[in-house]
Amino acid sequence: MVGAPWDTMTLVHHADHLAAIPDKRTIRIEVPFAGASGTEWRFMEEFETGDPVHEDLPDNYIEQIVTAYVEGGEGNQNVIGAAPSLLVDARLMLDFAIQWLEAWADQHKVSVNGAS
Numbered sequence: 001m002v003g004a005p006w007d008t009m010t011l012v013h014h015a016d017h018l019a020a021i022p023d024k025r026t027i028r029i030e031v032p033f034a035g036a037s038g039t040e041w042r043f044m045e046e047f048e049t050g051d052p053v054h055e056d057l058p059d060n061y062i063e064q065i066v067t068a069y070v071e072g073g074e075g076n077q078n079v080i081g082a083a084p085s086l087l088v089d090a091r092l093m094l095d096f097a098i099q100w101l102e103a104w105a106d107q108h109k110v111s112v113n114g115a116s
Contacts, residue, residue: 024047
């Protein structure tokens, strides 16, 4: 991340997809695919990334995840030009984010249909 705020690490959205969190926000959209006889329209479902993936996650959860990762001694902070920068191992960061999200869900007793 070169000069970017930590709450913009889009890699965490991949963790949103992979983490076992009940009641994730999803969207269903129709998209075109190339088929044998031309364009075929199919529905796909993906996790909503415009807001936190779960309604109870704090708005700044991505920043919290990246901060916890760095505070745990991971990542390399430096300056590129005049831009504060952060270099992370993507696999380690992804695994950390998944674990953070699942621990959050467990701690907050997130269950199916929002019941606690």
